[in-house]
Amino acid sequence: MNDTNAMPAIHTVVALFTIRERLEFLRLDAERGRLPVGALLPGEGLEACARRALWTATGIEDVFLEQLYTFDGEQAGAQAIVAYYALAPCERLPIRRPGVGWADPAEVTTLLAEEHQIIVQRACERLAGKLEYAPIAYQFLAERFTLGELQAVYEIIGRQALDKRNFRRRMHASAHLVETRDVRRNGPHRPARLYRLRDTQPAVAG
Amino acid sequence: MNDTNAMPAIHTVVALFTIRERLEFLRLDAERGRLPVGALLPGEGLEACARRALWTATGIEDVFLEQLYTFDGEQAGAQAIVAYYALAPCERLPIRRPGVGWADPAEVTTLLAEEHQIIVQRACERLAGKLEYAPIAYQFLAERFTLGELQAVYEIIGRQALDKRNFRRRMHASAHLVETRDVRRNGPHRPARLYRLRDTQPAVAG
DNA sequence: CGCGTTGGTGTCATTCATACACCAACGCTA
């Protein structure tokens, strides 16, 4: 089992997050519950491997993907495990495969194999931290979105309610937003103005 | 050359920084200039490998070490390269080996092999960013230090002069500092009070 | 047409960040 020659050298793991009412992560039901894992192929890039792992397990592609941390791989039968987290709006996640579903990060200890728990936990921390200074919240939204939707993302990831007026002031000051001319009629209430993310690439993603 | 069996699967690279007047990183002179690199041994942990790489090249041990990023390894003849950055006060760095020296991060493009440049650059960015919210500045200082020394670290890493009084207010408010009863007489001027870092482990280092 | 629901707006108080100048304690040297 620990034969060094037969051991695939490097694995990638992907924790995919989305927001549907609450923050959820993608989980493979097999056995105890696992995240999508891929073994690095010769000549393959690490990020490509992670995307392939996600695609193979779920059919999902073209998500926001960022490296999280690289772990020792001993107990997983690899030499190293490069963990990624991925973000996507739930509309773009057409999961129609058996054994693939969503789970609550708060219940990670009961729903996930032990080696993968730390990945989801650290990803949540990173998410909450990065929310303040990087435009990651938009990754959970469609191309055009309302300020109400955006605020919901902030509240869910940051785990606290926010004041509506202060939030809007912050967002308008942040210069990431572009107001469109359209509104969305959603329910039995006043239509909401639609915004989109300013397309300038926001610095580095490392 | 790209024989998959003979290729060491994983390398670690370490960018060691210290402050002597200016911020400097440790560089091996061989060829174009390189950072210390190690090949992961079977059963060895990643961080252990990085420490071993640093020790082998320089004889330095027991430094602050933190993972930076994991790169594709193709062009370096590996499958992946796990980069670390290390911090230490210069007094603890007894380098007495040929071909090991210090260099200015600003001149990285002329002093370092191309694949390693990005590591030093990203480490500098991370350092400057983390300075604000994590107690990393202390890693450049001895166990006991003066506020003048601490401010110098902040100014060098943050690349801007700071107001003395505002800085001291910030530091005292940060609750990382413990005032000792001792002072240090250094030059032809008033002795400086010595401080040390409060020993509570400050959250996670990921 | 009235109700329920979400969208949208401004002000005031507090906190935080910034700018700024002087005396203290020592070593050195004349």
Place this chain on the structure above:
DNA sequence: TAGCGTTGGTGTATGAATGACACCAACGCG
């Protein structure tokens, strides 16, 4: 031994950012 040069150490006043807070608008539905 007196003066100078050097770094250590302290408080205040002003502007900026943040946090708390309440009401009307526009729509769908019954």
